Amino acid sequence: MSAQANVAPNTIARRPFVAELLKQRGxxxxxxxxxxxxxxxxAAGDSPEYLYSWGGMGLAVPTALxxxxxxxxxxxxxxxxxxxxxxxxxxxxxxxxxAPQNLAVLVLDNEKFAETGRQRGLTSGRTDLAAxxxxxxxANTMIVTELGKAGELADFLFKAPGPVFAVxxxxxxxxxxxxxxKDGATIAHRFRTxxxxxxx
Amino acid sequence: xxKNGTHWSGDVFREMRARDIxxxxxxxxxxxxxxxxxxxxxxxxxxxxxxxxxEGIGVATxxxxxxxxxxxxxxxxxxxxxxxxxxxxxxxxxxxxxxxxMRGQWGEFNPWQxxxxxxxxxxxxxxxxxxxxxxxxxxxxxxxxxxxDIAFNSRVSAAVLxxxxxxxxxxxxxx
Numbered sequence: 424m425s426a427q428a429n430v431a432p433n434t435i436a437r438r439p440f441v442a443e444l445l446k447q448r449g450x451x452x453x454x455x456x457x458x459x460x461x462x463x464x465x466a467a468g469d470s471p472e473y474l475y476s477w478g479g480m481g482l483a484v485p486t487a488l489x490x491x492x493x494x495x496x497x498x499x500x501x502x503x504x505x506x507x508x509x510x511x512x513x514x515x516x517x518x519x520x521x522a523p524q525n526l527a528v529l530v531l532d533n534e535k536f537a538e539t540g541r542q543r544g545l546t547s548g549r550t551d552l553a554a555x556x557x558x559x560x561x562a563n564t565m566i567v568t569e570l571g572k573a574g575e576l577a578d579f580l581f582k583a584p585g586p587v588f589a590v591x592x593x594x595x596x597x598x599x600x601x602x603x604x605k606d607g608a609t610i611a612h613r614f615r616t617x618x619x620x621x622x623x
Numbered sequence: 624x625x626k627n628g629t630h631w632s633g634d635v636f637r638e639m640r641a642r643d644i645x646x647x648x649x650x651x652x653x654x655x656x657x658x659x660x661x662x663x664x665x666x667x668x669x670x671x672x673x674x675x676x677x678e679g680i681g682v683a684t685x686x687x688x689x690x691x692x693x694x695x696x697x698x699x700x701x702x703x704x705x706x707x708x709x710x711x712x713x714x715x716x717x718x719x720x721x722x723x724x725m726r727g728q729w730g731e732f733n734p735w736q737x738x739x740x741x742x743x744x745x746x747x748x749x750x751x752x753x754x755x756x757x758x759x760x761x762x763x764x765x766x767x768x769x770x771x772d773i774a775f776n777s778r779v780s781a782a783v784l785x786x787x788x789x790x791x792x793x794x795x796x797x798x
Contacts (some may be wrong), residue, residue, distance in 0.1 A: 489685020513674030607714030
């Protein structure tokens with residue numbers, strides 16, 4: 424292993440990559456991290472089963488964990504960014520401890536705080552998020568550096584016995600704005616309605 | 624002690640069970656020891672140990688989005704870690720129930736606890752959390768029940784602040 428975790432240049436274009444993944448999600452519930460991962464999921468086609476986020480940095484993974492515990496028969500996949508994941512890193516220890524078999528985490532890692540001006544992020548250096556996850560007891564991890572591996576990653580995220588953790592090294596790209604509903608009560612209502620917990 | 628001479632934790636535990644609270648997220652506190660033992664010994668409940676209290680806000684919100692009731696139990700210093708996170712249940716209009724054991728408030732030995740002991744209630748109220756302070760052991764159970772009902776029925780954030788007068792100050796082996 425190199426001391427530098429990230430040797431390959433980031434080439435994956437996030438929008439087609441996330442769209443390709445989501446085509447294969449089946450009935451999985453998606454907990455989106457704030458900002459770009461939320462835009463990516465919405466750009467791939469709106470669904471009440473996408474829990475969009477506009478805030479609460481660091482809480483995408485804990486929220487996904489809560490969902491996975493409450494919905495043990497449904498697959499739950501958190502799709503978040505590297506800055507968001509780094510802020511909630513301790514939650515991976517909580518997942519390692521609870522070990523829900525229906526939970527997967529995907530970090531779309533462009534090694535930048537892209538939303539705020541592309542400032543350098545901590546995963547651009549020596550930090551290896553997959554190694555961190557393994558250290559917290561999430562044994563099954565995957566790092567993807569090519570768009571062509573989307574199918575393999577989809578199988579891992581949506582089918583492999585959880586908890587699983589994956590990192591996709593994505594490029595910094597200029598994508599058109601794709602902004603979903605931003606009222607949290609509306610997002611929660613349609614999400615819970617899709618689970619049969621509330622009436623439309 | 625509560626009304627019937629038992630620890631207040633038993634009263635809170637009964638109210639939790641009566642309301643189908645399944646998941647309790649926590650960074651433990653000495654004042655929560657008995658309650659956490661009761662929860663840990665109940666098969667129908669789930670204890671989620673956190674690295675920091677704000678994670679519990681996310682987990683509890685996720686549980687509610689998935690149709691289960693959850694809460695967070697912490698000491699007052701942990702409240703400081705939760706402030707930004709409390710925007711999450713507010714935005715989703717999800718209930719958020721917190722049980723907070725107070726430190727730095729009544730006969731505290733450790734000066735490092737005093738700041739959050741003083742700031743807990745104003746900080747929570749500044750982010751819209753309804754606070755239910757209680758200073759008598761026999762009233763903890765009913766106060767918890769009232770806060771839980773407000774939180775889950777009206778889908779708001781509510782915190783029960785269990786006074787240090789009830790719990791006592793940790794002595795650290797000193798006189």
